[in-house]
Each structure stands twice: as C-alpha cells, then as structure tokens.
Amino acid sequence: MSLSPALAADLDAGRRKAAACVACHGPDGNSTNPTVPSIAGQVGIYLHWQLLLYRDKRRVDPQMAPIAAALSEADMADLAAFFAAQRPAPPAAAPDPARADTGRRLAETYHCNDCHGRDFAGREYAPRLRGLSRDYLVAQMRGFKARTRGDLDGAMTQAAQPVADADIEPLADYIGSVK
Ligand code: HEC
Ligand code: HEC
Incomplete structure (x- = not known):
C-alpha cells in the first residue's frame, strides 16, 4: 500500500475537489440516499484507504471505481481531509x-x-x-x-x-x- 500519511493535505483544495462528490454523498458529505454512505466526519485515514481500495479494485463498486481511478494520491489526501473535517448530521431516527x-x-x-x-x-x-x-x-x-x-x-x-x-x-x- 502506497499510503503516505505524512502527505500534507490541503483542505481548501479538498473543498473544491469535493464538488465532484456531493451529487451522491450529499452537501458536505451528509448523504440522504440510503445506498450512499455519509462520509462527513468519517475517520480521515479510513476515507483515504477506501479510495485506494476502490482504485486498486480491492473494494469493488461500479460507481466508485471510475471515480477513484481518476484521483491522484494528493486528491485522495485532500478529499479525505476535507470530508473528515465536516460535521456529521445527527442520525435521522431512533429505532424502537x-x-x-x-x-x-x-x-x-x-x-x-x-x-x-x-x-x-x-x-x-x-x-x-x-x-x-x-x-x-x-x-x-x-x-x-x-x-x-x-x-x-x-x-x-x-x-x-x-x-x-x-x-x-x-x-x-x-x-x-x-x-
Ligand atoms: C455516482 C455517485 C457517487 C459519486 C459521484 C461519488 N460517490 Fe463515493 N460512493 C458512492 C456509493 C454508491 C458508495 C458505496 C459503494 C459501496 O457499497 O462500496 C460510495 C462510497 C464511497 C466511500 C466509502 C465510504 C465508506 O464508508 O466506506 C468513499 C470514501 C467515497 N465514496 C468517496 C467519494 C469521493 C471522495 C467522491 C468524489 C471524488 C465520491 N465518493 C463520489 C457513490 C458515489
Ligand atoms: C478487530 C477489529 C474490528 C471489530 C471487532 C469489528 N470491526 Fe468493523 N471494521 C473494522 C475495520 C478495521 C474496518 C475497516 C475495513 C476496511 O479496511 O475497509 C471495519 C469496517 C466496518 C464496516 C464498514 C463501514 C463503512 O463505512 O463501510 C462496518 C459496517 C462494520 N465494520 C461493522 C462492524 C460490526 C457490526 C462489528 C461487530 C459485529 C464490527 N464491525 C467489529 C474493525 C473491526
């Protein structure tokens, strides 16, 4: 795995690049589509690794595969840092x-x-x-x-x-x- 945690992430760049994600993941990464995960406030290193897994086809999904394949490692670091820093929405409803x-x-x-x-x-x-x-x-x-x-x-x-x-x-x- 070629992850370099020391890679400096750029939050502002991440915000710009995130425009490509919000149609599915929701504004700031809070998704309202039950098949698309919320990524706001998610663990940053986890987000980065998932993008690498999609890119390398170790995690298989037809929607995320082409998206991850088009990202550079710097893009991944910036996007992971941006979404990790967003405030997660409270859960919709409590179960009985x-x-x-x-x-x-x-x-x-x-x-x-x-x-x-x-x-x-x-x-x-x-x-x-x-x-x-x-x-x-x-x-x-x-x-x-x-x-x-x-x-x-x-x-x-x-x-x-x-x-x-x-x-x-x-x-x-x-x-x-x-x-
Ligand atoms: C066309 C819709 C679509 C777009 C656009 C999209 N995603 Fe996704 N994303 C999905 C779906 C659907 C999943 C869940 C796939 C699965 O089950 O593995 C997902 C999963 C993920 C995950 C894994 C989250 C987790 O909890 O494991 C990450 C990280 C992610 N997307 C990041 C991004 C980023 C960053 C962008 C923009 C560069 C983006 N996505 C754009 C649909 C999309
Ligand atoms: C030994 C540690 C460990 C235990 C115990 C564990 N998990 Fe996990 N779990 C992980 C790790 C690490 C990941 C990230 C996997 C990856 O690299 O994609 C994960 C991922 C997940 C995901 C995917 C989340 C997403 O955003 O896609 C779900 C759901 C999950 N775990 C549920 C559970 C549940 C439910 C239990 C108890 C039955 C559990 N886990 C127990 C370590 C653990």
Missing part, C-alpha cells in the same frame, strides 16, 4: 427501544466497540459507524461475511465471520442510530 436493546446486546457480544470506538465514533483506522444508514450497514456486513467487500488488512472480514445472519439487521438498526 426493544430493537435498540437487542442491537446493543449483540454489539457487546461481538465486541464491535473494541475496534469502532465508544458510541461507534470510529477509532484509529476503524470507521465511524453511527449515522450510517441501516441499508448500507446491512449491505456492508453481508459483504464482509461473504468476503465480497474488500478491506485493508482483513480485520473486519474476520470480525464478521462469527456474526449470525439473523443478527445483522438488529445490529444495523442499533448502530446507525447511536447518538
């Missing part, structure tokens, strides 16, 4: 309390917060999950489990293997709505 309770217990059972941080705010290079749509979370979890969603070092692919299929939706209901 019983479902939230089930999801919270499952997240404890599977130790999801060990890597994703307190309140799923992101930690080290693991992404922020709160605020992501239920549909997107479910699709990604199924992808990790089926090994069709590529990841950087296999940590999440491995973490998804013991998760029962029936537990994925309650987890997503809860995680996306954590305040």
Whole structure:
C-alpha cells in the first residue's frame, strides 16, 4: 500500500475537489440516499484507504471505481481531509427501544466497540459507524461475511465471520442510530 500519511493535505483544495462528490454523498458529505454512505466526519485515514481500495479494485463498486481511478494520491489526501473535517448530521431516527436493546446486546457480544470506538465514533483506522444508514450497514456486513467487500488488512472480514445472519439487521438498526 502506497499510503503516505505524512502527505500534507490541503483542505481548501479538498473543498473544491469535493464538488465532484456531493451529487451522491450529499452537501458536505451528509448523504440522504440510503445506498450512499455519509462520509462527513468519517475517520480521515479510513476515507483515504477506501479510495485506494476502490482504485486498486480491492473494494469493488461500479460507481466508485471510475471515480477513484481518476484521483491522484494528493486528491485522495485532500478529499479525505476535507470530508473528515465536516460535521456529521445527527442520525435521522431512533429505532424502537426493544430493537435498540437487542442491537446493543449483540454489539457487546461481538465486541464491535473494541475496534469502532465508544458510541461507534470510529477509532484509529476503524470507521465511524453511527449515522450510517441501516441499508448500507446491512449491505456492508453481508459483504464482509461473504468476503465480497474488500478491506485493508482483513480485520473486519474476520470480525464478521462469527456474526449470525439473523443478527445483522438488529445490529444495523442499533448502530446507525447511536447518538
Ligand atoms: C455516482 C455517485 C457517487 C459519486 C459521484 C461519488 N460517490 Fe463515493 N460512493 C458512492 C456509493 C454508491 C458508495 C458505496 C459503494 C459501496 O457499497 O462500496 C460510495 C462510497 C464511497 C466511500 C466509502 C465510504 C465508506 O464508508 O466506506 C468513499 C470514501 C467515497 N465514496 C468517496 C467519494 C469521493 C471522495 C467522491 C468524489 C471524488 C465520491 N465518493 C463520489 C457513490 C458515489
Ligand atoms: C478487530 C477489529 C474490528 C471489530 C471487532 C469489528 N470491526 Fe468493523 N471494521 C473494522 C475495520 C478495521 C474496518 C475497516 C475495513 C476496511 O479496511 O475497509 C471495519 C469496517 C466496518 C464496516 C464498514 C463501514 C463503512 O463505512 O463501510 C462496518 C459496517 C462494520 N465494520 C461493522 C462492524 C460490526 C457490526 C462489528 C461487530 C459485529 C464490527 N464491525 C467489529 C474493525 C473491526
């Protein structure tokens, strides 16, 4: 991986380059389309790595592949820094309390917060999950489990293997709505 974290990111350049992203990801990276993830306030290094994974076809998506392929490493650094610095919108709605309770217990059972941080705010290079749509979370979890969603070092692919299929939706209901 040719990531150079020392590469100086330019926020103003990132803001200009982000004009190419907001049609899908929403103004400032807060998406209202459930199949497009919000990237506002996401962990910067995570965003940068995802762009590299799309470019290198290690994460496969027909919409993001051509976009990432056209970006230079400096573009990626600027865009990651810009979106990481945007304020994430609060989650749209709280799930009903019983479902939230089930999801919270499952997240404890599977130790999801060990890597994703307190309140799923992101930690080290693991992404922020709160605020992501239920549909997107479910699709990604199924992808990790089926090994069709590529990841950087296999940590999440491995973490998804013991998760029962029936537990994925309650987890997503809860995680996306954590305040
Ligand atoms: C045509 C719509 C579209 C445009 C334009 C677009 N994206 Fe995306 N983006 C998507 C979709 C859809 C996904 C989810 C794909 C998947 O499931 O892997 C995504 C995923 C991502 C992810 C992964 C987020 C995560 O939580 O893992 C990043 C980072 C990203 N896009 C950055 C960008 C940047 C930066 C731009 C502008 C240079 C951009 N995108 C432009 C549709 C778009
Ligand atoms: C051992 C650490 C670890 C554990 C435990 C873990 N994760 Fe992850 N997770 C990661 C990392 C690292 C990534 C980023 C993967 C990549 O490089 O694309 C990730 C990515 C994700 C994503 C994709 C987010 C996005 O924006 O596309 C979801 C969803 C997710 N994890 C859910 C969970 C859930 C639910 C649990 C508990 C069942 C869990 N994770 C447990 C480390 C972990």
